[in-house]
Amino acid sequence: LAKTTQPISMDSYEGQEVNITCSHNNIATNDYITWYQQFPSQGPRFIIQGYKTKVTNEVASLFIPADRKSSTLSLPRVSLSDTAVYYCLVGGQIYNQGGKLIFGQGTELSVKP
C-alpha cells in the first residue's frame, strides 16, 4: 500500500494561490491519486483525482510528475472558506470495487484575511 506524506499545516492569505504537495514514493502502477477536503465535524468530500500529468476542474488543479512519486494540489485564489484539512489518498481505480484505502495525516490549511 502506498503511504502518503504531507505537511502537517500551512498558512495563507485570501487571494493567494496555495500548493500542497503529497509524497507517495511506493505508488503502484494502477493507483490513482485523489484529494479530499474536510471541515470540522464533517466527512471529507472529493476535490480532484488524477493519474498522471495535470488535471483541472472548477475548484482546483492537480499536478503529477512523470515518476508519479508525488503530487501537488493547487488551489487558486483561496478564500476564508477554504480553511480546512486536505488529504491525499492513493489507491486503485477498480470500477465500483473496494480495497484498503489508508488516509495520511492530512494538511491543515489556514487562510487568513
Next chain:
Amino acid sequence: DGGITQSPKYLFRKEGQNVTLSCEQNLNHDAMYWYRQDPGQGLRLIYYSQIVNDFQKGDIAEGYSVSREKKESFPLTVTSAQKNPTAFYLCASKGHTQGVEKLFFGSGTQLSVL
C-alpha cells in the same frame, strides 16, 4: 435523494456497554468503509467491505465488529473491549460517478463515554 446516512449523530456509551453505529447507503455501491478520527488527527481505517457477506480488518479493528448482510447497510459495533472509544466515526462507500471512482462520506457519529 442519494447518499450515505449515519445515525445517530451523537452517541454515549456506558462502561462495559456495546453500542452500534448505523450506516446506510442508497448509492448501490459494493464497497463500504468505517474510519475513526480522533481530535486533530487523520482518519484511521477500522473495517472495510468490498462486497456483501465479506469484510476485512483495517489498521485498528481491535474492539470493533461489523456485519454486511445487505448491500445497503454496514453497521459498526463498538464493543466493551474497546477501552478508548471516544472519537468521531465516519462511514463511506466507494463508487463511480462522472468518470471518477471516489469515496462518499456520511456526516459522522460522535461517540463519547459516560
